[in-house]
Amino acid sequence: MTRRAQRLSFVLLVVAYGLSSYWVFTRSAPVIHQRPVTLHLAHWQLERGPPEGIEAVIKRYEELNPRVRVVQLLVPGGTIYPQWLRSNLVGETGPDLLEWGSWVAGTKDIPARYFAPLTAALVRPNPYNLGTSQEKIPWQDTFHDKLLAPRRDSPDPGQIYAVNITETTLRLFCNVKLMREIVGKVVVPKTYDDLRKILAQVATYSRRTGKRLSAIAGSRDTARAIAEPLFASPLLGVNQRMDEGGTLYLYNRQMLAGYLEHKWSYRDPAVKAGLQLVREVTQAMKPGFLQLRRDDAMLEFLRGEALFFFYGTWDATSLRRLATFEIQAMKLPPVTPDDPEVGRHIVGLGGEGIGETSLAMYLNKNSPHPEEALDFLRFLTSVPGNQIFTDKSLWLPAVNGVVDPEEIRNFRNYQQGISFGQAPYDALGTEVTMNWDRYFFALLGDQGSADRYAAALDVVGPAAMRADLTAEMRNSLLLVKPQDPMIVGWSGLAGDRARERREELEAAQTLSEGLVFQMKLTLDATDPRRAE
Amino acid sequence: MVLALKLPAAQSGTDPERIWTALANGRPNDVLRALRGGEGSRAEKLAWAAARIGGQPATDDHMRAAESVLAELARGDDELAAQAAYLRARIYQVHLSVPDYARAAELYGELARRWPGSHWSQQGLVKLAVLKLYVLPDSAAPDSDRLAPAEALLERISEPRLKRDLHLQIGQAGVVLHQPLARFLPHLVAADRIGGVSGTAREDLIVQIGVLSERSGLWSQAKDYFERYLAEYPTNVRAFTVKQKLDEATRRVAKGSGA
Numbered sequence: 001m002t003r004r005a006q007r008l009s010f011v012l013l014v015v016a017y018g019l020s021s022y023w024v025f026t027r028s029a030p031v032i033h034q035r036p037v038t039l040h041l042a043h044w045q046l047e048r049g050p051p052e053g054i055e056a057v058i059k060r061y062e063e064l065n066p067r068v069r070v071v072q073l074l075v076p077g078g079t080i081y082p083q084w085l086r087s088n089l090v091g092e093t094g095p096d097l098l099e100w101g102s103w104v105a106g107t108k109d110i111p112a113r114y115f116a117p118l119t120a121a122l123v124r125p126n127p128y129n130l131g132t133s134q135e136k137i138p139w140q141d142t143f144h145d146k147l148l149a150p151r152r153d154s155p156d157p158g159q160i161y162a163v164n165i166t167e168t169t170l171r172l173f174c175n176v177k178l179m180r181e182i183v184g185k186v187v188v189p190k191t192y193d194d195l196r197k198i199l200a201q202v203a204t205y206s207r208r209t210g211k212r213l214s215a216i217a218g219s220r221d222t223a224r225a226i227a228e229p230l231f232a233s234p235l236l237g238v239n240q241r242m243d244e245g246g247t248l249y250l251y252n253r254q255m256l257a258g259y260l261e262h263k264w265s266y267r268d269p270a271v272k273a274g275l276q277l278v279r280e281v282t283q284a285m286k287p288g289f290l291q292l293r294r295d296d297a298m299l300e301f302l303r304g305e306a307l308f309f310f311y312g313t314w315d316a317t318s319l320r321r322l323a324t325f326e327i328q329a330m331k332l333p334p335v336t337p338d339d340p341e342v343g344r345h346i347v348g349l350g351g352e353g354i355g356e357t358s359l360a361m362y363l364n365k366n367s368p369h370p371e372e373a374l375d376f377l378r379f380l381t382s383v384p385g386n387q388i389f390t391d392k393s394l395w396l397p398a399v400n401g402v403v404d405p406e407e408i409r410n411f412r413n414y415q416q417g418i419s420f421g422q423a424p425y426d427a428l429g430t431e432v433t434m435n436w437d438r439y440f441f442a443l444l445g446d447q448g449s450a451d452r453y454a455a456a457l458d459v460v461g462p463a464a465m466r467a468d469l470t471a472e473m474r475n476s477l478l479l480v481k482p483q484d485p486m487i488v489g490w491s492g493l494a495g496d497r498a499r500e501r502r503e504e505l506e507a508a509q510t511l512s513e514g515l516v517f518q519m520k521l522t523l524d525a526t527d528p529r530r531a532e
Numbered sequence: 533m534v535l536a537l538k539l540p541a542a543q544s545g546t547d548p549e550r551i552w553t554a555l556a557n558g559r560p561n562d563v564l565r566a567l568r569g570g571e572g573s574r575a576e577k578l579a580w581a582a583a584r585i586g587g588q589p590a591t592d593d594h595m596r597a598a599e600s601v602l603a604e605l606a607r608g609d610d611e612l613a614a615q616a617a618y619l620r621a622r623i624y625q626v627h628l629s630v631p632d633y634a635r636a637a638e639l640y641g642e643l644a645r646r647w648p649g650s651h652w653s654q655q656g657l658v659k660l661a662v663l664k665l666y667v668l669p670d671s672a673a674p675d676s677d678r679l680a681p682a683e684a685l686l687e688r689i690s691e692p693r694l695k696r697d698l699h700l701q702i703g704q705a706g707v708v709l710h711q712p713l714a715r716f717l718p719h720l721v722a723a724d725r726i727g728g729v730s731g732t733a734r735e736d737l738i739v740q741i742g743v744l745s746e747r748s749g750l751w752s753q754a755k756d757y758f759e760r761y762l763a764e765y766p767t768n769v770r771a772f773t774v775k776q777k778l779d780e781a782t783r784r785v786a787k788g789s790g791a
Contacts, residue, residue, distance in 0.1 A: 119730070119731065144767060145767055145768070146765065146767065146768070148768065148769065151731055151732040151735070152732065154731070154732065159731060160731060243743075244707055244708075245704070245707040245708075245736075245740055246707075246739070246740045246742075246743030246744045246746075246747065247736045247739055247740045247743070248739050248743060248770045248773050248774065249736065249739075249769075249770060351769065351772050356769075365557070365558060416772055417772060418772060418773050419769040419770070419772065419773075477626065480626060481586070481590070481626055481627060482558050482560075482586050484582065484585055484586065484619065484622050484626075484627070485555050485558075485560050485582040485583055485585055485586030486555060486556055486557075486558055486586070488555055488578065488579070488582035488615070488619065489552045489553065489554070489555025489556030489557070489579075489582070490552075490556045491615070492548075492551070492552035492555070492556075492575070492579065493549070493552045493553065493556060498556070501556070503693060504730070506655060506694075506697075507693070507697055507728075507729075507730075510658055510659070510662065510697045510700075510701065511697075511700070511733055513626075513659070513662055514662060514666075514700075514701050514704055514705070517662060517665070517666035517667065518666070518704070518705075518708050520666070520667070521666055521708060
């Protein structure tokens with residue numbers, strides 16, 4: 001090689017080294033991530049809104065906490081999430097933070113087995129609320145509903161296992177253009193009977209014009225959503241009768257026990273009146289809707305083939321972004337005492353309460369970073385964190401002090417009235433829910449009726465209620481048993497925190513044990529083998 | 533008062549704090565791995581037995597193994613012995629695949645006789661009372677007073693927090709056992725007055741006392757509890773109904789009806 005060529009090679013080497021250094025220090029991501037803690041957060045909210053909202057919160061949190069990286073895992077709901085959840089929790093590979101809901105079939109035992117209670121942290125102010133209206137308020141009281149569902153769904157009375165990110169309710173989304181075409185103007189139904197008349201008008205219009213059109217977009221999911229509040233309307237009187245303890249609230253175990261003790265049945269006139277209302281609205285859906293899911297109903301609505309889409313406000317962002325027509329969100333009108341069909345069974349107006357917070361995030365008991373995970377939950381549900389979430393997702397916030405974006409402000413216009421909590425007669429447990437779906441055909445079509453459906457449910461009811469109450473009892477025991485060694489553990493540790501935790505556990509265990517014995521009492525007293 | 537039990541680290545080479553923390557955090561299998569075979573100090577044996585009770589798989593053989601260690605520890609005469617005796621009774625009450633309530637009750641009774649002032653003995657009396665309420669009534673007669681045997685045990689409990697837990701149990705049992713309101717409502721009120729009931733249980737208790745007072749015609753008491761409920765839980769779904777009930781109670785109190 002000549003001297004000149006050598007010099008040129010050296011210059012080229014220096015230039016290449018310089019360019020590489022420039023690129024490495026200014027453009028590329030580090031080969032090894034520098035953050036020592038990585039949190040994983042899993043949920044099934046794949047709709048438009050929440051993934052973007054949570055990602056924005058994560059971005060801000062990571063700016064504030066350079067030690068921590070948060071990874072959002074989007075796992076499809078339906079049948080995938082429960083299986084994914086259980087297999088990962090059993091294998092101790094589960095994410096640090098997870099969404100869970102009591103209605104997710106076959107997962108009732110999960111909280112007691114795999115989640116850590118947040119109660120102790122919730123009684124203290126959230127440090128991320130510093131400088132906001134919620135600064136000195138205990139974390140649990142900064143939520144609009146003070147965490148109603150996590151309290152209700154807790155496997156451990158007195159303990160709270162989750163915090164909620166958003167607030168949702170059910171709304172009747174109306175295709176405004178179609179309403180004008182069918183009714184001549186936009187009519188907001190004030191009573192259920194007003195809605196009944198609109199449903200009839202749609203059927204008439206469809207027959208007259210030959211257009212394939214349903215009054216309500218149909219699917220198994222949306223049918224259940226609209227069935228529950230309507231079904232509950234004539235049941236307020238039954239609920240009042242059932243509420244022997246005077247808590248103005250009915251838990252699943254009470255409804256299951258009540259059925260076994262013959263305090264209610266599907267044949268009761270008021271219950272059948274509820275079923276009649278369910279028949280009316282599901283008859284307004286297209287045939288075969290039971291085979292379809294929520295997304296199918298949404299597409300039917302978006303194609304302009306249904307006047308209404310009834311589901312949660314969690315779908316509002318998707319609807320708003322995908323629809324080519326104007327949408328108006330309306331309340332499902334209440335069934336009133338002057339209703340011509342079922343009015344005699346209506347003892348008062350049912351209420352939506354003040355809206356219930358939801359999208360519950362739980363802390364995995366086996367998380368390697370429980371403190372950091374809890375800290376992220378604090379930020380996510382702080383005034384600034386929840387504001388970021390709601391602005392980006394257009395889902396209502398769960399936290400007081402967060403400003404509702406203009407587009408969704410009217411979602412908070414709740415129907416005031418009597419409520420006994422969920423008191424769901426259709427979804428009291430896995431078996432009861434399966435029967436509801438399995439025999440739903442008996443309510444529909446020319447051959448179906450409330451009488452026929454009620455009779456079918458009452459044939460299979462006793463065995464299903466017994467199975468579900470037994471499962472409730474077993475789930476409570478699943479919680480009670482591990483508490484003994486935990487109490488021993490806390491009693492071995494010194495300090496006020498250990499003493500408080502032991503005392504909390506002891507009190508909660510006694511409460512749960514009392515409930516277990518109450519369920520056992522009912523199961524023993526109503527055992528069919530005993531009667532033989 | 534419960535004394536923190538000190539594990540002698542030098543004896544077994546294990547970190548006592550880690551052992552108790554693992555138990556407290558619901559990781560009994562970690563403890564079983566650390567304390568192989570349940571040998572070592574008395575405190576280590578207790579920790580091992582507790583972990584054996586909570587560890588998986590939870591077989592009756594494992595429960596028997598834990599019980600034999602606990603029975604040996606219970607022969608002592610200190611707080612640890614009382615705790616071991618309490619855990620032994622718990623095995624019979626909830627941890628065996630087929631519970632033996634009668635044996636559990638016997639062991640709770642023995643515990644109370646040997647260490648009447650111990651926290652574990654007091655806690656055992658609460659558990660014994662719950663057994664008497666639901667599964668071991670002193671009388672099987674349908675019209676017998678099912679609450680009385682539990683009430684008798686109440687007098688032997690001196691820790692206010694445990695007294696509260698038992699009042700609450702008697703009150704709730706009164707509802708499901710269809711006892712007269714006047715028999716069990718005072719227990720719910722007593723539990724509330726002692727204080728410290730938390731979470732949903734507290735919310736339920738406040739509204740429950742209000743409604744049951746209303747049913748008893750104790751309008752002033754009902755009014756107080758409805759007011760408290762609305763002050764503490766203004767946004768709950770029950771608030772609408774409670775407001776209606778408060779209006780009625782206020783009207784009744786103004787008219788001078790009821791207590």
